Amino acid sequence: xxDYTFNRQDIIAxxxxxTTKIVTIVANVPTSGFVEIIGVGRxxxxxxxxxxxxxLETTIQSIRESKNIAERMAGITIDKAFVGVTGQxxxxxxxxxxxxxxxxxxxISAEDKKRVIEVAKKIDIPANRYLIDVLVREFIVDSQTxxxxxxxxxxxxxxxxxxxxxxxxxxxxxxxxxVEAADARVSYLFLEPVASGEAxxxxxxxxxxxxxxxxxxxxxxxxxxxxxxxxxxxxxPVGGDHFDSDISxxxxxxxxxxxxxxxTIGGVGREHLTSQNIIxxxxxxxxxxxxxxxxxISEIILPRMEELLQLVYKEISRAGFTGKVPAGLVMTGGxxxxxxxxxxxxxxxxxxxxIGRPYNITGLREDVQNPIFATGVGLxxxxxxxxxxxxxxxxxxxxxxxxVNLWDRFVKSISAIARFYTQ
Numbered sequence: 034x035x036d037y038t039f040n041r042q043d044i045i046a047x048x049x050x051x052t053t054k055i056v057t058i059v060a061n062v063p064t065s066g067f068v069e070i071i072g073v074g075r076x077x078x079x080x081x082x083x084x085x086x087x088x089l090e091t092t093i094q095s096i097r098e099s100k101n102i103a104e105r106m107a108g109i110t111i112d113k114a115f116v117g118v119t120g121q122x123x124x125x126x127x128x129x130x131x132x133x134x135x136x137x138x139x140x141i142s143a144e145d146k147k148r149v150i151e152v153a154k155k156i157d158i159p160a161n162r163y164l165i166d167v168l169v170r171e172f173i174v175d176s177q178t179x180x181x182x183x184x185x186x187x188x189x190x191x192x193x194x195x196x197x198x199x200x201x202x203x204x205x206x207x208x209x210x211x212v213e214a215a216d217a218r219v220s221y222l223f224l225e226p227v228a229s230g231e232a233x234x235x236x237x238x239x240x241x242x243x244x245x246x247x248x249x250x251x252x253x254x255x256x257x258x259x260x261x262x263x264x265x266x267x268x269x270p271v272g273g274d275h276f277d278s279d280i281s282x283x284x285x286x287x288x289x290x291x292x293x294x295x296x297t298i299g300g301v302g303r304e305h306l307t308s309q310n311i312i313x314x315x316x317x318x319x320x321x322x323x324x325x326x327x328x329x330i331s332e333i334i335l336p337r338m339e340e341l342l343q344l345v346y347k348e349i350s351r352a353g354f355t356g357k358v359p360a361g362l363v364m365t366g367g368x369x370x371x372x373x374x375x376x377x378x379x380x381x382x383x384x385x386x387x388i389g390r391p392y393n394i395t396g397l398r399e400d401v402q403n404p405i406f407a408t409g410v411g412l413x414x415x416x417x418x419x420x421x422x423x424x425x426x427x428x429x430x431x432x433x434x435x436x437v438n439l440w441d442r443f444v445k446s447i448s449a450i451a452r453f454y455t456q
Contacts, residue, residue, distance in 0.1 A: 044071075045420070046103070046114040048096060048212060048414030049225070052274060053250030053367070054082045055099035056409040057114070058401065059107040060371040060415040068410070069396035072107025075101040083251040084120030084269050086207040089214075098213040106397075113218040116208060117225040117408050118165055119254055121270045122201040128153045130191040133256065140185045141174065143422075149193045156197065163205040168196040168263045181261060186188045196263065198224045221419060227263055228411030233365050233389025233404075243360035245389070246345060247407065248368025250274050254343060255397065257354050265352045271341050273368045276334055277441035283333040285323060290315050295371075301338050302373020305331035342381045349382075361385030365407040378380055388433070 049056040076099035080088030098127040130152035172180040172191035230245040247254040280291035308327040361384040391410035409453030
């Protein structure tokens with residue numbers, strides 16, 4: 034059933050295929066104004082591990098269930114969606130390219146911009162790698178660096194510095210297979226940490242320099258921004274599932290019970306480590322209950338969180354961004370909801386830290402203003418940017434064609450008049 038109160042052209046959907054959950058979001062995204070969320074579907078993810086599919090059929094079923102929930106809420110049928118990609122197989126490769134501006138008198142066109150990005154894509158990517166996306170770091174016009182948007186500028190040469198995001202071909206193909214088997218076509222793939230950053234970071238943070246840390250179920254995704262653009266990305270194969278496994282092993286309880294405990298009373302703050310409170314846990318399938326001190330839970334979680342933050346610090350240092358991110362660290366994703374994590378990260382990384390939640394959204398705002406929905410909302414925002422760029426390019430092509438037709442008609446008219454007076 035389609036809700037005709039919306040312009041169907043402005044309705045788009047995203048699917049966050051995560052390790053612990055599948056999130057489908059439907060939004061009304063007119064060319065101006067906030068993103069309006071009209072449907073949200075969340076369903077447990079079965080068949081994923083560390084961001085990659087290990088059981089195709091169960092993943093398909095999870096995607097279908099999430100999609101169905103969002104469809105019923107929005108009152109539409111989702112036939113295509115923008116999808117996020119993560120996993121340790123994802124890599125970013127620097128690339129650059131230069132082209133001559135087609136018509137310097139008219140300025141740099143959308144076609145020139147598209148052409149230089151296409152040239153940047155044509156580096157020698159191994160046959161087993163799939164080009165997921167191109168992240169533009171800067172444009173250069175006649176040696177003028179640091180340009181974000183070159184359209185309309187005067188110049189003879191247009192250059193681009195970019196990051197080419199690639200992934201393992203077979204793993205990317207599995208994502209396509211899973212989404213399409215759930216009756217939706219993949220419109221475009223985006224890198225998940227970039228999507229999360231789009232949802233939770235401010236423009237000022239991106240300009241100043243900031244680290245986006247998305248702690249998911251199977252992986253922790255990093256994106257470093259400088260001067261408004263993505264400067265570095267990486268995927269760390271540690272996530273919330275590791276906390277669950279540690280608790281399960283340490284207390285000899287089922288994984289599901291360990292996850293419940295982590296989400297309800299898990300924390301790494303001083304008040305948790307010194308707590309005198311006691312909780313009851315289910316030991317096994319026989320339903321046996323046992324009392325456990327809360328501080329024991331925190332003593333199990335703390336070393337894993339410290340390990341993760343140490344890996345983050347090493348990655349920031351290795352990539353050369355130590356001291357170059359004055360806006361600090363913005364944490365999002367389910368793992369960021371552990372109590373006390375902001376203070377711990379601030380002390381360990383010696384930088385400002387805050388929790389990032391999706392903003393600049395309307396509609397079902399309360400349903401998605403939670404770190405676990407950062408990727409899904411960010412995919413919607415990236416999708417609108419992509420659609421707007423394509424629409425602008427189409428308008429420019431139409432306008433160019435109209436001017437060419439007018440010029441041809443003008444030339445033909447002048448020629449006809451000249452022939453008349455020379456007869």
